[in-house]
Amino acid sequence: MLKIKIRPGRAIMGHLFAIMTMMSLLLAFLILPVNTAFALTLDSIFPSNGATGVVVDSPVTITWSDNVNCATVTTGSVTIRPPTGLTWAMTSCSGNKAVFVPGGQTSSKIYTITVTTTVRDLSGDAMAANYLSSYSVADVSSACKDQDLDGYGYPGNIACPKGAASDCNDYVASINPGASDNTCNGIDENCNGIADDKYIPTNTTCGTGACVTTGQNVCRYGMIVNTCTPVTEGPVSNLMCSDGKDNDCDGKIDSADSGCLAQLTRSVTLTWLKPAANTNGTQLTDLDGYRIYYGQTSRNYTSVMDINKTTSYTVSSLSQGTWCFAVTAYDIAGNESGYSNEVCKIVN
Missing domain, CATH: 2.60.40.3710 (Immunoglobulin-like)
Structure with a gap:
């Protein structure tokens, strides 16, 4: 029968050898030089x-x-x-x-x-x-040559981000074929050869009173110009001093207008004799009043004034110039006589 013998001494020696070998390796590792410089990459x-x-x-x-x-x-x-x-x-x-x-x-x-x-x-x-x-x-x-980086090159090149259109000023980014050009500055901002062509005119008014007129703000040679031209002040003869309008375009209405104030001081006083008979020769017994007709052309009367039975009356608020006057009489029934003789006077 086979017998196995155990030899404790050899086993112990083997273990000791293994342990010593591991310690030697560990010691060798610990004493290796360490490189602490980490290279830049x-x-x-x-x-x-x-x-x-x-x-x-x-x-x-x-x-x-x-x-x-x-x-x-x-x-x-x-x-x-x-x-x-x-x-x-x-x-x-x-x-x-x-x-x-x-x-x-x-x-x-x-x-x-x-x-x-x-x-x-x-x-x-x-x-x-x-x-x-x-x-x-x-x-x-x-390659696209785009100095101002606005997407358009000079010369134009299909390789540019915004196509082949040529930039007319490749040093200013706001000037290129895609710009709006709606400001009035005399610069062709959209590179079509016409400066300010997209500027939109605006409506304006000018003048005062009856002379108000209209125009536009337009762009001319890089400057905004107002085309509205005020109407020249109307003549004093246009004054109507009780219509609530500025007829002579001086910015003043009716009694506030110096022209109207002046008219109040321009007047003509008329006097006449009371008629004694009717046109058929009979005695006049039913006289009811008089009418004064006047205007600035002989026998072309533009104004009429109905007054009572007085035989004297002052016509005021007259403008400068020649004024012609005539008087008529009327009875209770409304029958009116013909014009009296005409009197013309220059009013200053």
């Missing part, structure tokens, strides 16, 4: 490496993994090649981002950006190696 660059058709002189934006020391971010630590005929300037650096702008790039050419290990983060760490990124710019002849 470049997260992204735009235009990206290998990009094509990039707009000429587009800004180059670089982003790192950590905030950088902007004093180390210069045109010497970030370069562009080939440099011939180019300008290269850093326009901003903040946090972990910097922006550079090239100038004078050539159509369809390849450019290489090199970010060197001279750039450091705020802890003084650098990238492990220089970073290179290349891109090619677009053919200038096919």
